[in-house]
Amino acid sequence: METEAERTSRLYAEAEAKRISEQIDDDLREERERLKKKKGDVKVNALYNYAPHILILRCKLLLLGQAESGKSTLQKQFQLMYKPTSMDQERASWTAVIYFNVLRLDDTLDEDAEAQPTSADDSQSIIPKKARGNGIADQPSPSTSLLTGSIIQGSPSSLMPSEAGGFHSHSMKEGGALQIANLRRRLSPLVAADAQLAERLSGGISVSGSGEGGVFVRSGWQARTIENALGRIKQKRPSVESEKKTREIETQEPQDPLVQDVRRMLEHIRELWHHPTVKGLIAKRKLKLDEWSEFFLKNITRVASPDYVPSIGKVVILAVYRAHIHLIPPDDILHTRIQTMGVAEHIFDVNIHGKSVTWHLFDVGGAQGQRHSWVPYFDDANAIIFVAPYLEEDPRTNKIDDSLQLFTQICSNAAEKRSLDKTDLLKAKLDTGLKVRKYITSFGDRSNDYETVVQYFRAHFLQVHRRNNENCRVLYTHFTSVVDTKATQRIIGNVRDSIFRGYLQSAALV
Numbered sequence: 001m002e003t004e005a006e007r008t009s010r011l012y013a014e015a016e017a018k019r020i021s022e023q024i025d026d027d028l029r030e031e032r033e034r035l036k037k038k039k040g041d042v043k044v045n046a047l048y049n050y051a052p053h054i055l056i057l058r059c060k061l062l063l064l065g066q067a068e069s070g071k072s073t074l075q076k077q078f079q080l081m082y083k084p085t086s087m088d089q090e091r092a093s094w095t096a097v098i099y100f101n102v103l104r105l106d107d108t109l110d111e112d113a114e115a116q117p118t119s120a121d122d123s124q125s126i127i128p129k130k131a132r133g134n135g136i137a138d139q140p141s142p143s144t145s146l147l148t149g150s151i152i153q154g155s156p157s158s159l160m161p162s163e164a165g166g167f168h169s170h171s172m173k174e175g176g177a178l179q180i181a182n183l184r185r186r187l188s189p190l191v192a193a194d195a196q197l198a199e200r201l202s203g204g205i206s207v208s209g210s211g212e213g214g215v216f217v218r219s220g221w222q223a224r225t226i227e228n229a230l231g232r233i234k235q236k237r238p239s240v241e242s243e244k245k246t247r248e249i250e251t252q253e254p255q256d257p258l259v260q261d262v263r264r265m266l267e268h269i270r271e272l273w274h275h276p277t278v279k280g281l282i283a284k285r286k287l288k289l290d291e292w293s294e295f296f297l298k299n300i301t302r303v304a305s306p307d308y309v310p311s312i313g314k315v316v317i318l319a320v321y322r323a324h325i326h327l328i329p330p331d332d333i334l335h336t337r338i339q340t341m342g343v344a345e346h347i348f349d350v351n352i353h354g355k356s357v358t359w360h361l362f363d364v365g366g367a368q369g370q371r372h373s374w375v376p377y378f379d380d381a382n383a384i385i386f387v388a389p390y391l392e393e394d395p396r397t398n399k400i401d402d403s404l405q406l407f408t409q410i411c412s413n414a415a416e417k418r419s420l421d422k423t424d425l426l427k428a429k430l431d432t433g434l435k436v437r438k439y440i441t442s443f444g445d446r447s448n449d450y451e452t453v454v455q456y457f458r459a460h461f462l463q464v465h466r467r468n469n470e471n472c473r474v475l476y477t478h479f480t481s482v483v484d485t486k487a488t489q490r491i492i493g494n495v496r497d498s499i500f501r502g503y504l505q506s507a508a509l510v
């Protein structure tokens, strides 16, 4: 016979069992509904609920690709997304890089003035660039400066456009040559400034295997550049007055005297940029500027202004404020170009489904002499983002081929994601009549439109991946312009989710 105490205990146990059973039913129903809504999210939540101790607390991500492919630009997008305040703090240090990019106009003028058109078809002709310094093949860059070179003296006619610039007569040509010669004389102090800027950015260290004449930055250069500038100010004026000034500077934007000196001379660069002769050469495509130099030269008035601070992370929009229209400048920092030396680690706390995960992003130098430094990072990388530029018109090296070869080597090594980059430039080049088959013969007679070209490149990379995917890694492809903040940040979000899902699958938890 059941006692009262036993009965109470039994009823309690039955009620508890029923409650647990209903709870499980509810959980399962909820789970099913969530699964229907968003499969991936449910898997992630399930992991957090039932196995919180095995969360990835650390995720290693490698950014690989050839030089100038856009790895550091993509890294800046990550920083903009996950650590925007640090980007803001570094703004002043980017001025030196931007001025360094602006001074490339002189180099380009010098070398292109000596070069001859490569084909009778001007719309297609690309003037070859000479390698600076050690001549690394995938680091095309100028070798001498207009400031020290001899374009006008050596070959005045080469700077004379016959149609686009409107200089037909001999005397007009001579007039243009004289004006440019005068400008160059005024620019001569920039020779030293250019070298100093290069030294400042490279931290005074020259390393073999670096392209672009050894001008590069290493991890943490932003802080060093600012400290350097402030250190020089302190050294120059060790008085009470100077200490007061230094304190003032520390609370405002750091002011680098060298950068200030260059800024004052940019007026002459502006004149050179607007000179009809230079304009004529550009119009006839006899002057090939790097896209980053061109970007800053087009903005030279803003960039040379006394209170200039590089803009950051803004989409170009027109803001209407009290009936005034303000043009918010495009992002300067994303358009800068300075090559990376070695491997730079960037750490971000990334929020994934409400949990914080520490990401270690490794941005590597892509020059051929740099690639050996990637090796130690392959083993425990959770994912690789391989950045491939679409089409670079460099006659000395077929960049797509180089990218495919590099991709083949990487495929047999590790997990990878891939991003096909510089789609904006591809579109622009196709619009100006560039024929893909001229650079890639296997493209054949396919239609020269953007969609066909994009799919053609994609198919190439997929094929390489299929043939070399010994580790059965997953490949995701994205087409993007990395300087487009909105589009790139959407891709970063996708990459984050797919890496996390891949991790869960590899842990056999879903």
Ligand SMILES: Nc1nc2c(ncn2[C@@H]2O[C@H](COP(=O)(O)OP(=O)(O)OP(=O)(O)O)[C@@H](O)[C@H]2O)c(=O)[nH]1
Pocket (backbone or CB within 6 Å): 065, 066, 067, 068, 069, 070, 071, 072, 073, 074, 291, 292, 334, 335, 336, 337, 338, 339, 340, 341, 364, 365, 366, 367, 421, 422, 423, 424, 425, 480, 481, 482, 483, 484
């Ligand atoms: N217009 C445009 N420019 C781009 C794009 N991606 C990169 N760039 C520019 O290309 C230049 C080279 O990019 P980086 O990010 O420095 O190249 P990288 O791969 O880090 O090069 P290394 O450090 O030498 O290996 C920069 O000036 C970028 O602004 C793009 O999608 N569109």
Ligand SMILES: [Mg+2]
Pocket (backbone or CB within 6 Å): 071, 072, 073, 338, 339, 340, 363, 364, 365, 366
């Ligand atoms: Mg880089």
